[in-house]
Amino acid sequence: MPMTMPQSNFDLIVIGAGPGGYTAAIRAAQLGLKVACVEREFLGGTCLNIGCIPSKALLDTSYRFYDLTHHLAHRGIKATNPTIDLPTVMTFKDDVVKKMTNGVGYLFRKNKIEHLIGQARILSPGNVEVKSASGAATYSTKNILIATGSAPIELPKIPFDGKNILSSTQGLSLPEIPKRLIVIGGGYIGVELGSVWNRLGSEVLVLEFLPGILPPSDREMATALQKSLEKQGMKFRFNTSADTAVASNGKVKVNYHSGSETGPETGVEEADKVLIAVGRKPVTDGLGLTEAGVQQDHRGFVMVSPHYATRVPGIYAIGDVIGGAMLAHKAEEEGVAAVEIMAGKAGHVNYKACPAVVYTHPELAQVGMTEEEAAARGPIKIGKFPFTANGRARGMDDVEGFVKVIGDAKTDRLLGVHVLGADASTMIAEAAMAIEFAASVEDIGRAFHAHPTLPEAMREAALAANHLARQM
Numbered sequence: 001m002p003m004t005m006p007q008s009n010f011d012l013i014v015i016g017a018g019p020g021g022y023t024a025a026i027r028a029a030q031l032g033l034k035v036a037c038v039e040r041e042f043l044g045g046t047c048l049n050i051g052c053i054p055s056k057a058l059l060d061t062s063y064r065f066y067d068l069t070h071h072l073a074h075r076g077i078k079a080t081n082p083t084i085d086l087p088t089v090m091t092f093k094d095d096v097v098k099k100m101t102n103g104v105g106y107l108f109r110k111n112k113i114e115h116l117i118g119q120a121r122i123l124s125p126g127n128v129e130v131k132s133a134s135g136a137a138t139y140s141t142k143n144i145l146i147a148t149g150s151a152p153i154e155l156p157k158i159p160f161d162g163k164n165i166l167s168s169t170q171g172l173s174l175p176e177i178p179k180r181l182i183v184i185g186g187g188y189i190g191v192e193l194g195s196v197w198n199r200l201g202s203e204v205l206v207l208e209f210l211p212g213i214l215p216p217s218d219r220e221m222a223t224a225l226q227k228s229l230e231k232q233g234m235k236f237r238f239n240t241s242a243d244t245a246v247a248s249n250g251k252v253k254v255n256y257h258s259g260s261e262t263g264p265e266t267g268v269e270e271a272d273k274v275l276i277a278v279g280r281k282p283v284t285d286g287l288g289l290t291e292a293g294v295q296q297d298h299r300g301f302v303m304v305s306p307h308y309a310t311r312v313p314g315i316y317a318i319g320d321v322i323g324g325a326m327l328a329h330k331a332e333e334e335g336v337a338a339v340e341i342m343a344g345k346a347g348h349v350n351y352k353a354c355p356a357v358v359y360t361h362p363e364l365a366q367v368g369m370t371e372e373e374a375a376a377r378g379p380i381k382i383g384k385f386p387f388t389a390n391g392r393a394r395g396m397d398d399v400e401g402f403v404k405v406i407g408d409a410k411t412d413r414l415l416g417v418h419v420l421g422a423d424a425s426t427m428i429a430e431a432a433m434a435i436e437f438a439a440s441v442e443d444i445g446r447a448f449h450a451h452p453t454l455p456e457a458m459r460e461a462a463l464a465a466n467h468l469a470r471q472m
């Protein structure tokens with residue numbers, strides 16, 4: 001392939017156009033830098049193409065179907081034999097993705113960001129090669145930002161085959177609803193995509209290595225969500241690890257072993273499809289990191305300083321590829337902070353105020369410390385409020401779940417907020433803002449909350465933490 005001499009002098013080349021990379025590129029352009037963003041596959045990265053956006057489209061569609069078939073008749077909404085037309089479900093989802101990714105292209109043009117299509121490799125600090133079907137070119141730049149994201153972890157003994165043994169990407173685009181689906185891993189993807197297919201009619205069994213779902217979450221909240229998912233028909237087998245899987249005649253047999261109270265057990269489960277959701281790994285293939293001198297940890301994550309600098313001057317990294325919470329909004333905030341720091345400003349990410357949401361029904365949202373983390377730090381106070389006592393939730397006939405507010409017992413400082421409920425993803429924004437502003441528990445309890453709304457439950461939980469509950 002012909003190599004060309006270095007082209008266009010950029011201030012910044014961002015590698016990867018996921019939420020971390022494209023947001024960083026836009027912020028850098030706003031700061032007056034001359035920016036290019038290299039992307040080898042799709043604008044919008046994992047999140048817009050094969051992550052947050054398509055999964056939320058499927059979660060919403062499947063929940064509407066489930067609601068219609070399970071919840072609405074007693075309210076007078078009757079539908080005779082509603083059915084799912086899966087190709088149309090997928091077309092809708094793909095259309096949502098297309099609109100969002102087109103939006104990134106528009107933002108690049110609007111902000112005069114050069115979109116370089118191809119595989120990037122760092123030749124040296126200040127030089128990036130971009131290879132595509134039409135050839136290779138080298139670009140020079142003052143700074144490089146690595147935002148190459150993450151990819152699904154493959155189990156060595158249960159490799160993806162794209163037909164019966166699936167990654168999350170394949171699990172978002174099934175051609176038919178599996179009669180039985182085994183999900184390996186009860187983390188974010190396991191419960192979200194497990195929910196989608198369960199609501200559409202699959203029998204779903206989740207095999208989870210640990211004793212409960214969503215390991216980093218507050219235990220009380222995760223257990224309450226698990227019970228709710230079980231009521232919806234999902235089955236869980238904990239302390240269980242999948243060992244091998246054999247596909248034949250369109251079915252897969254999964255051999256597993258579990259640790260139970262009565263000792264170790266082995267067993268076999270059969271399903272039409274197996275979805276592997278055991279975590280994600282950093283993407284750094286072909287980037288030339290070792291040659292450039294960029295350090296990675298033992299799991300391959302790029303190592304950076306608190307200012308997102310690698311140990312090579314002029315090379316920075318953000319987002320999933322540096323580890324920590326693998327969340328789109330975390331990647332975005334890091335991207336913004338990193339380019340602000342490059343531009344001589346005071347970029348900063350307050351990780352304590354980073355919310356996380358599981359988009360099941362009910363949704364589970366959290367910000368700040370779990371009860372376990374807060375209790376390990378010192379004396380705490382806790383207030384809870386159930387949605388059964390919230391007028392709006394009653395009117396919506398959606399009363400599952402509760403709010404838990406955790407504060408410092410001595411100072412009243414707000415430490416953590418957890419919401420299991422119908423619109424927890426929206427409600428958590430208030431709590432994230434409160435933590436960002438270093439609010440006290442009393443601040444939430446004294447702030448106006450419109451009536452009747454779901455966020456009143458957060459206020460009541462805050463009041464309860466200070467023994468001032470009014471509604472319970």
Ligand code: FAD
Nearest residue numbers: 016018020040045046047051052120149319320326327328
């Ligand atoms: P990515 O989005 O992974 O983007 C990296 C980009 O870099 C890719 O487009 C890749 O093609 C490109 N690239 C890699 N190497 C090169 C190279 N050498 N040259 C050129 N380009 C390269 N997070 C949430 O916050 N909320 C959610 O609801 C949510 N749902 C999810 C659902 C699923 C099914 C999955 C899989 C993930 C979900 N996530 C969610 C996680 C979220 O998608 C990631 O945290 C986020 O995309 C990370 O952003 P990033 O910019 O670091 O990397």
Ligand code: NAI
Nearest residue numbers: 185186187188189190207208209241242277278279326357
């Ligand atoms: P995860 O880390 O959330 O969960 C993986 C689960 O698999 C863990 O519970 C782990 O104990 C289990 N596990 C690991 N090996 C196993 C084995 N051999 N057998 C059985 N269980 C095993 O990873 P997941 O679900 O793949 O998602 C990756 C990341 O993507 C998430 O951590 C999250 O950061 C992000 N994501 C975020 C979403 C959101 O914000 N709503 C939605 C989906 C993904």
